Amino acid sequence: MPGDITRYEIHHILVRRRYKNQVKQCKSYFGSDINSDHNLVIMESQLRYKKFKRTLQELRWGSKLLVEKDNIERFVTDIEGNLGDEGERSTEERWGELKRAIAKVAEEQLVGKGDDPKKPWITTVIRDKRTNSRKKKIPEHQ
Structure with a gap:
């Protein structure tokens, strides 16, 4: 809307519900020089890797x-x-x-x-x- 002073933030980062605790901070930058009408959105997250359990070695028969x-x-x-x-x-x-x-x-x-x-x-x-x-x-x- 020309001449409007309101801004609509329609740019999002989608995160699955399972990983929502890993999102630490999310920001949108309005004045970035990307030559587009879209805004730059940046998210900080902390990754936690799954620990694998070691399996017991099977006995081998001769x-x-x-x-x-x-x-x-x-x-x-x-x-x-x-x-x-x-x-x-x-x-x-x-x-x-x-x-x-x-x-x-x-x-x-x-x-x-x-x-x-x-x-x-x-x-x-x-x-x-x-x-x-x-x-x-x-x-x-x-």
Whole structure:
């Protein structure tokens, strides 16, 4: 409106409701030299980054040990020993019992044994040297 002395502030910064606490200050500058009828709007905010939780490393089973026939037979007999009698149970119950039996026997026989390194050139000698050097770095009082 020509000759009007009122000003309409129609320039905004949109912030999601979740982040509204991060906005510290907001200003609009009317006399900026930007050659436009829009006003410059500046916002100060404080960013907070999300902290990630570390997940536990899964146990790796040395499945290469199951290549030998003796190990396979021992593994199967131990699983059969951990299974109960068949009786009158649902399929889901029997499947859960089978999974628990396999996991228990695998933890006893396969965890940490025959680990396949991610790089095949790492031999057991190199792995032993690495574990010894790690043990030396750890202080004894811990």
